[in-house]
Amino acid sequence: MKAIFRTKIFYVSIVIVLLALGFAYMQSDDAEKKETMTDAEFYAALGKGKVTSLKLEPKKSVYQISGRLKDHGENFSVLVPNSEFAMDTINRAAEEHDIKQIVVIPSDIEVSEWVTVLTTTVPIILLLIMVFVIFLMVLVIKKWNRTRY
Numbered sequence: 001m002k003a004i005f006r007t008k009i010f011y012v013s014i015v016i017v018l019l020a021l022g023f024a025y026m027q028s029d030d031a032e033k034k035e036t037m038t039d040a041e042f043y044a045a046l047g048k049g050k051v052t053s054l055k056l057e058p059k060k061s062v063y064q065i066s067g068r069l070k071d072h073g074e075n076f077s078v079l080v081p082n083s084e085f086a087m088d089t090i091n092r093a094a095e096e097h098d099i100k101q102i103v104v105i106p107s108d109i110e111v112s113e114w115v116t117v118l119t120t121t122v123p124i125i126l127l128l129i130m131v132f133v134i135f136l137m138v139l140v141i142k143k144w145n146r147t148r149y
Contacts, residue, residue: 035076042078043089045069049097054090058082058107065090 037045042065045051054067059079063086066077080086094102 035074037076037078039078039080039086042076042080045076046089046093046097049093051093051097051099053101053103054094054099055103055105056090057105 050070052068052070054065057064057066061082063080063082064077065080066075068075090102093099
């Protein structure tokens with residue numbers, strides 16, 4: 001009876017710990033919610049000096065920018081076209097309003113699947129063609145040697 005009671009307590013305590021961890025994770029996730037802005041709202045906030053930190057991450061033809069606003073300390077996220085105007089505006093605002101924390105994450109270069117297929121199959125195909133040509137040359141030489149004698 002004691003063994004059954006102990007195992008039940010063990011499993012119940014594991015479930016309680018897992019529920020507590022899940023609840024803590026959900027609460028921390030809510031605290032990190034970001035307000036999505038349009039690019040016009042972002043440029044306006046930059047111009048007024050409301051931005052305290054920026055994180056730029058290039059994604060194909062846009063920059064995904066996230067950061068923190070001064071007023072309420074809330075996080076924001078915005079997609080800005082990858083252009084000289086965007087970079088000039090961000091650099092100018094960083095100098096004027098003394099934004100000290102700017103993090104630029106390098107872009108992950110995505111290789112096309114076709115490039116991967118070609119770079120892996122073309123050498124094998126060339127090797128097979130070379131073996132076939134050598135095989136044909138050996139056959140021709142043998143035939144030529146038979147006809148000669």
